[in-house]
Amino acid sequence: xxxxxxxxxxxxxxxxxxxxxxxxxxxxxxxxxxxxxxxxxxxxxxxxxxxxxxxxxxxxxxxxxxxxxxxxxxxxxxxxxxxxxxxxxxxxxxxxxxxxxxxxxxxxxxxxxxxxxxxxxxxxxxxxxxxxxxxxxxxxxxxxxxxxxxxxxxxxxxxxxxxxxxxxxxxxxxxxxxxxxxxxxxxxxxxxxxxxxxxxxxxxxxxxxxxxxxxxxxxxxxxxxxxxxxxxxxxxxxxxxxxxxxxxxxxxxxxxxxxxxx
Amino acid sequence: xxxxxxxxxxxxxxxxxxxxxxxxxxxxxxxxxxxxxxxxxxxxxxxxxxxxxxxxxxxxxxxxxxxxxxxxxxxxxxxxxxxxxxxxxxxxxxxxxxxxxxxxxxxxxxxxxxxxxxxxxxxxxxxxxxxxxxxxxxxxxxxxxxxxxxxxxxxxxxxxxxxxxxxxxxxxxxxxxxxxxxxxxxxxxxxxxxxxx
Numbered sequence: 485x486x487x488x489x490x491x492x493x494x495x496x497x498x499x500x501x502x503x504x505x506x507x508x509x510x511x512x513x514x515x516x517x518x519x520x521x522x523x524x525x526x527x528x529x530x531x532x533x534x535x536x537x538x539x540x541x542x543x544x545x546x547x548x549x550x551x552x553x554x555x556x557x558x559x560x561x562x563x564x565x566x567x568x569x570x571x572x573x574x575x576x577x578x579x580x581x582x583x584x585x586x587x588x589x590x591x592x593x594x595x596x597x598x599x600x601x602x603x604x605x606x607x608x609x610x611x612x613x614x615x616x617x618x619x620x621x622x623x624x625x626x627x628x629x630x631x632x633x634x635x636x637x638x639x640x641x642x643x644x645x646x647x648x649x650x651x652x653x654x655x656x657x658x659x660x661x662x663x664x665x666x667x668x669x670x671x672x673x674x675x676x677x678x679x680x681x682x683x684x685x686x687x688x689x690x691x692x693x694x695x696x697x698x699x700x701x702x703x704x705x706x707x708x709x710x711x712x713x714x715x716x717x718x719x720x721x722x723x724x725x726x727x728x729x730x731x732x733x734x735x736x737x738x739x740x741x742x743x744x745x746x
Numbered sequence: 747x748x749x750x751x752x753x754x755x756x757x758x759x760x761x762x763x764x765x766x767x768x769x770x771x772x773x774x775x776x777x778x779x780x781x782x783x784x785x786x787x788x789x790x791x792x793x794x795x796x797x798x799x800x801x802x803x804x805x806x807x808x809x810x811x812x813x814x815x816x817x818x819x820x821x822x823x824x825x826x827x828x829x830x831x832x833x834x835x836x837x838x839x840x841x842x843x844x845x846x847x848x849x850x851x852x853x854x855x856x857x858x859x860x861x862x863x864x865x866x867x868x869x870x871x872x873x874x875x876x877x878x879x880x881x882x883x884x885x886x887x888x889x890x891x892x893x894x895x896x897x898x899x900x901x902x903x904x905x906x907x908x909x910x911x912x913x914x915x916x917x918x919x920x921x922x923x924x925x926x927x928x929x930x931x932x933x934x935x936x937x938x939x940x941x942x943x
Contacts, residue, residue: 487928491921523928527935528926534896536869536877537889539808542772546804624788 490523496525535589595745601616604740605706611698612666618659628660635663643667644676658687662696667705697722698730701737711740749774754825761814764898768811775807781826785833793841802840806833809866815898818865832864839868876937880930888923895920 487491496502497510497619514520613643617632626632628650634643650657665680672684684692697718704715719741722734749757752774760771775781785806786799794802809832813819819828853900869877881889887908894904901920910916931937 485932486930488925491925491928495924522818526928526931530924531896532869533877533880533884533927533931535812536874536894537881537893538896539812540878540891542808543804543809545769545772546776546807549773550804743941 485519485522487523487526490520491527494520494524494527497524498531510665549600592745599740599743599746601705601708601710604737605702608700608737609706611670612663628657631660631663631667635667640667640670644671644673647680652683653687655687658684659692661687662692662699665696665699669699669703669706672706674703674709677703678707678709694729697728698733701734705737748779753935754821757825758814758819758821759810762817762898764815765903768897772807772811773795775810775826776828777825784830788830788834789837792837798837798840802833802837805836806830807835809864812867813865814898828864831868835866876934880927880934880937883930884923884927887919888926891916891920891923892927895924929943 493510497507502510502583503687514524609730612635614632614636616627617635618628628647631643631646634640634646642734644667647660647667649662650664652661654660661680661684665677667683668674668677668680677699681696681703684696685700687693701719701722704710704712704718708713719734719738722728723738727730728734749770750762752771757771757775758861760767782800782803785803786796789799789802790796806829810819810825810829884892890908891904894907899907901916904910904920905913905916908916910919
């Protein structure tokens, strides 16, 4: 069978290009011509092959469009709600982390502040009570009364001037060095306070010796000299001396100075 | 080309007309997310998943395209309702193929409201493989010419797209390619068996 003899007419018939007369004539011939019928069947099958090709191509095209659509949310503004939700979650987590960090930081700072030199000094220091000042004999003022009065009046400069005029090596007036130490401490003259308490400590008067030692430790702390060997030695001795009036306080101070928060 | 406000008639004319208008029309139908969701929902409610639903939507558009081009659908029913019916039919047919779901699928289909009855040519996978094999033997150039011709491109357009010197040269090339394809079909024993059956 020679297909080329029929192909054009079959195509005209199949595509509806024939008029009514031509179509009738073709269909009449089709009934009596086996070759034409076979050629027409081949034409229809070839058409199936071509349709298969178009189908494949359109399927690929649809898959491309589907891929484009799937990529849109990443590059454009589709499904913003989910993105916003994630941003919101991250924002909340970031805020929570920031708050936790701030709390931690302030907590650390606060805890550290409770163990600073200044805090330990302020927490332990006690200004001498007015009642402890010795009174003079009957009808007479005490020799150190001027200093006492200045301290009572909270005039630490005048008190220091007066007490410093008392000879430092006078055992009888060892307390003058003790109060000089306090007057200097309250004026934040820490080195002068250390010197005064040391001089008091060196005196034999036990009544003021232990108090002077304790305030000497506080003066070192206030002066930021907790690394000094003299300070460490005195602290250890005081903390390890069961007979010392300030042993318990010295132990607490030693513990606080070794705290993690410092 | 904006297709948002196209009527059914415009879609039909674009697809039947071929060329870039066909592609725009198909893209417009594809972009109907509401219809796509409806198809996916139908499939998901009947033993399928979202991917199955999307596949059915694609296959439905392929059938719709062919039915419009071959004049089997001329807008007798709303276009998108017709496409939805095609998709439903395709999925129920898919379910029928699964032996364990045969009974369920038939019951499900019987319970479906009968909106439209789309004419669908379902080709078995073996036959599809055979058609693809013949197509590949045809050669790239002939495939291009015959594809454009099938999509109703004029000989002038084919000449321009495929760089023929004239529409006559394009027509002659198309004739030779078509003849070659029919001869390939004739020479293929499996196709001949199919033809006799």
